[in-house]
Amino acid sequence: MLTVKLEPVSAGQAAISNPAQGAVFESVGLPKPKLVRLAPGEDYEERSTIRLTPALSEVQKPIWGTYRLSITYKAQYSNAAEIQRTLKVTVWQAEVSSDAIEVQLQPPGPESRGQVSGTVNTPDSFPIRDAIVSLTDHAERLMDQTTSDPDGRYSFASLPPGLYWITARRDGATEDTTVFRHVQLTPSEASATQELVMIPSEIYEHQKVLHKPVLFCITDSAGRPLDRVGLETTWSNGTVVDNVKGETGSDGAVALELISGRNFVTLKRRGCPKQDERADVAAGEGIDGFEFTLECAKK
Numbered sequence: 001m002l003t004v005k006l007e008p009v010s011a012g013q014a015a016i017s018n019p020a021q022g023a024v025f026e027s028v029g030l031p032k033p034k035l036v037r038l039a040p041g042e043d044y045e046e047r048s049t050i051r052l053t054p055a056l057s058e059v060q061k062p063i064w065g066t067y068r069l070s071i072t073y074k075a076q077y078s079n080a081a082e083i084q085r086t087l088k089v090t091v092w093q094a095e096v097s098s099d100a101i102e103v104q105l106q107p108p109g110p111e112s113r114g115q116v117s118g119t120v121n122t123p124d125s126f127p128i129r130d131a132i133v134s135l136t137d138h139a140e141r142l143m144d145q146t147t148s149d150p151d152g153r154y155s156f157a158s159l160p161p162g163l164y165w166i167t168a169r170r171d172g173a174t175e176d177t178t179v180f181r182h183v184q185l186t187p188s189e190a191s192a193t194q195e196l197v198m199i200p201s202e203i204y205e206h207q208k209v210l211h212k213p214v215l216f217c218i219t220d221s222a223g224r225p226l227d228r229v230g231l232e233t234t235w236s237n238g239t240v241v242d243n244v245k246g247e248t249g250s251d252g253a254v255a256l257e258l259i260s261g262r263n264f265v266t267l268k269r270r271g272c273p274k275q276d277e278r279a280d281v282a283a284g285e286g287i288d289g290f291e292f293t294l295e296c297a298k299k
Helices: 080-087
Strands: 002-008 016-018 021-024 050-053 065-075 094-097 101-105 114-121 132-136 142-147 153-159 162-169 179-185 191-197 211-219 230-236 241-247 253-259 261-268 275-281 288-293
Touching: 002 021, 002 050, 080 211, 080 288, 114 162, 114 179, 132 153, 142 153, 153 162, 162 191, 179 191, 211 261, 211 275, 230 253, 241 253, 253 261, 253 275, 261 288, 275 288
Parallel strands: 114 191, 211 288
Antiparallel strands: 002 065, 021 050, 065 094, 065 101, 114 153, 132 142, 132 162, 162 179, 211 253, 230 241, 230 261, 261 275
């Protein structure tokens, strides 16, 4: 969980009726949760896009100026204790805050008067509410994000001239439902309307199916962790095949991103015969964990 803290710096500001806000944008496509391995003292970096909204005065006018920005990251898993007990692997759970930095929030320039609006509908012209609609620039950098209202409507304002992409996906979808369209805003044509039609959920590629993080721990018959064990997992629904590979580290563990359901796992280690296992990954969020014993010691 990422939490954004945004506070005005200037002491002489007008009275605030609504505090400043910072929102973390959702993934334009399917979310991709994953586990990463960190050695003691090692850092890991992952980027997110956030929207910063200035505070409002008592007369509901934005208070522009200098703000202090900081981010808090919190990780918590409902089954972390079970993972540690069964796999002897510690899943980090804690809260850490970034250093605060100062940012300048300024009003849109006179050229930023463009607007993109439209609706999100089914092929039968029924509105889709709460679809996640994202606006990206010509380089596909995420610029803004909103959700469609009960009538399927969305809108983005205060845009400078340029080429923009609009994408939409269903919130909570387990299969990719993203559609995208582009619009061109010019000084003479500063507004554009775009209808987004959400096609029925279909699976064409394994990347378009929701994956979840799964932790594997491989040991020998004495319960000692085995490193350099290659894992190859296969998931299939008859028309689509998902194949994911990984290798255990010194703690005998490896994290893979798998599709929920029945996954067939092949264990390979130099000097040992192949061993086939099965991992039934539960549906829903969180982490799954499996421990397998490889009946072979490295020669």
